[in-house]
Every structure is written in C-alpha cells, then in structure tokens.
Amino acid sequence: MSRPRCSCCKRPASHCLCALIPDLSSCTEVLVLQHPDEVDHALNTANLAVLGLRNANLWVGEVFDDLPAWLAEPGYRVRLLFPGDEAQPLTLASSEEESRPMRLVVPDGTWRKARKLLHLNPLLAALPRVTLRDVPPSRYRLRKAPMEGSLSTLEAIVAALNVLEAPNDYGELLKPFDALIEGQIAAMGEETFRRNHLR
Structure with a gap:
C-alpha cells in the first residue's frame, strides 16, 4: 500500500514541501514540457518550480497538440531553454523588440x-534556443551531472529568471528544492550518501 x-507538491504527506513553496510573479511566462517518466x-x-511561479505552466506528454496554437499567439518572444550550437546566451532585454514579454519553454527529463x-515536436526544435552562462554549480547533490554546467530543471529556471527579470531574485524557489535534497539524504543516511555520491 502506497503512502x-x-x-499539490506530490511528496509523501509526511514530507510535504508546500509550506516552503513561494508565490512569485514574473513577466516571463515559463512553460515546462515534462516527459511522462518524470511525473x-x-x-x-519541475513541479516545484511551477508551483512557486504564478506565470508558469506544466504540460506532461511526448507530443503536445496544443503547442502550435500556443506558439502562434502574437505579442511574445518565444525561446527554448536548451543547449545547442545555435543557442545564444540568455541576456536581459536591451531593445524595443526584446522588450516584448518572453515565453520560455523548458523541456524536463533526462538529456535523452x-x-x-x-524530435517528436518539430515546432519545438525549430524555436530559437537560449542557454545559460556563468551558472553556479548545481545544488543537486544526488545526481552526477552529465556535463559541466548541468542544472536541475528548477535550478535552470531560477538562473534564467534571475537574468531575464533582473534585479529580481528568484532564489526563494530553491528553498523547497534544498529541503527535498536534504530529506533524501537523511532518508538514505549520511554514510550511504557519502559512499555513493561524494566521489
């Protein structure tokens, strides 16, 4: 029998994180596209990030039928937060064209x-890509990063918003994340954590 x-936060009721989740506004609209295996x-x-942001949504699936209509809505700059050869470093808007509100699309899942x-959503793949630069090391101590600069989805969203919405700081979104990581470490035991993750 499951616990x-x-x-709301999808955590076991005994480890609910809702009291730590902030209620933050942003001009940037965040759309997280989550692979079903992550739910x-x-x-x-990703769920923690969306719960803490008023202007964020989470869609779960592999093919997103509503994406074409959402992308076609006028008045927005839409960018895909994902690395690649064509990805441009994310920066604060500096022109009238760039001052239009941004819709930031964030895929959530393993890199694969x-x-x-x-691949399954060609319109998504065709979006202009942005990437983060000069990011702090990940606080995600339970997973070995596959490449330098890798962040969890929540950390990537916080870093992106800290650029796009400067001087506002979205670090408060990391409070439930830090508690989540500490809770997982406590559950496995400090010795097990050190043996398996501190290498």
Whole structure:
C-alpha cells in the first residue's frame, strides 16, 4: 500500500514541501514540457518550480497538440531553454523588440528524453534556443551531472529568471528544492550518501 501523498507538491504527506513553496510573479511566462517518466520521480523539481511561479505552466506528454496554437499567439518572444550550437546566451532585454514579454519553454527529463521531446515536436526544435552562462554549480547533490554546467530543471529556471527579470531574485524557489535534497539524504543516511555520491 502506497503512502498518502500531498496532492499539490506530490511528496509523501509526511514530507510535504508546500509550506516552503513561494508565490512569485514574473513577466516571463515559463512553460515546462515534462516527459511522462518524470511525473512520479521522487526528485521532480519541475513541479516545484511551477508551483512557486504564478506565470508558469506544466504540460506532461511526448507530443503536445496544443503547442502550435500556443506558439502562434502574437505579442511574445518565444525561446527554448536548451543547449545547442545555435543557442545564444540568455541576456536581459536591451531593445524595443526584446522588450516584448518572453515565453520560455523548458523541456524536463533526462538529456535523452528531452532530446526526444524536441524530435517528436518539430515546432519545438525549430524555436530559437537560449542557454545559460556563468551558472553556479548545481545544488543537486544526488545526481552526477552529465556535463559541466548541468542544472536541475528548477535550478535552470531560477538562473534564467534571475537574468531575464533582473534585479529580481528568484532564489526563494530553491528553498523547497534544498529541503527535498536534504530529506533524501537523511532518508538514505549520511554514510550511504557519502559512499555513493561524494566521489
């Protein structure tokens, strides 16, 4: 029999993180496209990010039928937060054209699954890409980063918003994330964590 779960943060009710989740506004609209395999993952950081942002949505799937209409809505700059040869460093808007509100699309899943989302949604793959630069090391101490500069989905969203919405600081979104990581470490035991993750 499974443990009762919080319907909001999806954590076990005994480890609910809702009290730590902020209620933050932003001009930037964030759309997280989550691979279905991530939904029930114990470390679902995308859900925490969306819960803490008023102007954010989470769509779960592999093919997103509503994406063409959403992308066609006028008045926005739409960018895909994903690395690649054509990806431009994310910067604060500096011209009238760039002052239009941004819609930031963030794929959520392993690198392989995120690439699959792009492959299955050609309109998504065709979006102008942006990437982060000079990011702090990930606080995601439970996973070994596949490449330098890798961040969890929540950390990437925080870093992006800190650029796009400067001087506003979205670090408060990391409070439930830090508690989540600390809780997982406590559950496995400090000795097990040190043996398996501090190498």
